Amino acid sequence: MGQEVIMCPFNASPIRSAEPKIDRSLTLHLRGDWGSANLHRICGWITQELAGRSGPHTRIATWNGRGFVDAVRAVGRGEVHVALTTPAAFTVAALEGSGVYAGESYPDLRALGVIPRRARLVVAVHRDLGITTFAELRERKPVLRLATAVQDGAHHVGLAAHEVLTRSGVDITGWGGELLEDEYPSKSLDHVREGRANAIVHETIMQPDWLDISRHLNLLEIEEDVLGGLFDDFAWPATVVEGEYFPGRAAFRTLDFSDVLVLARADLPDDVGYAIAWVLGETRHTLESQYLHLAPECSPLTFPLDPRALGATPLPLHRGAARYYSALPGS
Template sequence: MRAVGRGEVHVAMTTPTAFAVAALEGRGGYADESFPDLRALGVVPQRDRLVVAVHQDLGIHTFAELRESKPALRLATSVNDGVNHVGLAAHEVLTRSGVDITGWGGELLEDERPFESLDHVREGRANAIVHEAVMLPPWQELGRFMNFLEVEQDVLDGLYEDFAWPAAVVDDDYFPGCRAFRTLDFSDFLVLTRADLADDLAYAIAWVLGETRHVIEGQYRHLAPERSPVTYPLDPVTMGETPVPLHPGAARYYNALPAS
């Protein structure tokens, strides 16, 4: 979002879509550098969540128990560098939940993507994780040995009030034997540009997203939609429903579509 907003690139993709609102309005980490000229070209749906999990050996099932126990966790997550949304969200969730990893004598294992973080847990270097991409197969393997912590309602309310970050539910048995719980929504990819992109180019990108969607879908048809990095079937009408204003050129494409 910063690269687009600063004009360093013309188009970029970001996830989750809801986080773009803070950049548009100058909230949170964007309070000193807002980007009111951000415009959307479309959404590629991905049903995802940010989850907090600790190893079952710790005997911890809630954030209240975590605060009481204050274990020296070795926690895997993404780097909190002001750019990586996972690292940013993990920091906010843990801090607002009263969790102090290093203050309790623990260690943060920070990487860019979920694959390294999941490997830290799988190979025993970490006994806790905060991450997204919950549809990836390694989560099903690790989920058998982890307790997933529901984010407390006051924390979720504060994140929505301050940053417009929405909450969502992880359904029963999405992870093996795990009951439904609430956490931070981390859904959807947003294709972004600025208001000064040429209208015909914005229209063309939106057209490609909507009219060649079968090319994207074809890469994921071997997976169930709820276990796929892209939630198919793609619907061009809903792909045009974005949390930041559509670029006028993109809006021209989506507004001409018949209702689904």
């Protein structure tokens, strides 16, 4: 979240803070992703480490979810104690009930930590169309078969794709085209790779498949007035895809889809909030070890993890979590 990541070797000793021990037995509910992706993996890590430091009859369940608006609402409504959502910054609007949360605010939302995930929303069209900017796209109005996420008001990628295209003056179906909507990002990438789609809007640029399909695509920079409006209306931040991240491509501006937010409410007991933050910071090697077969720039979670950066959250920290992060050296 804008802080420098300290590149320490993976066998470095953790930054030790007081290890939690919760004598009572807990019953907790977490919410992750569809069941086999990164948010569920993080939940498994948290629950194992937390259960081992809690009373003997502790029970912790992880519920399936999507990791988007549904996760934020599940915590805000008290359906679960902890949920994971990405991108982290998209949760800010829920505090005051703006944007997609209009009519239902959650001022008691608190963060337990944020896990880095290098993601950017990318709008791309096939090179054969000869289009390199949104201005050219509006002028030529090509027939596009565009792969993206479902636009159901809850999927963050679908929400962002709809807003970016609409505010940019792009009318896929009105120009005679088709939206190919899917829940999972792999399906959208498959549509492009297998020729069913000649355009895509998605965020998982760290996946090797993106580098493969990008050879055939022009990547469009989102215009500044659109980015500014999205920040004003939804608190969605802009960022840059650095030059040469996609080989041979210059830097361009787009929406930031970074990071996984570990989310709770203010009424989560302070010792539980501290314990989860401690797990994130002090046992981080357990999660890192599951991604070491990947290059950091191609990993769905960015490693190595820096405990200080884990506490740099877009939402206010939970009291217990704040106690952990404030005790770290250099904090």
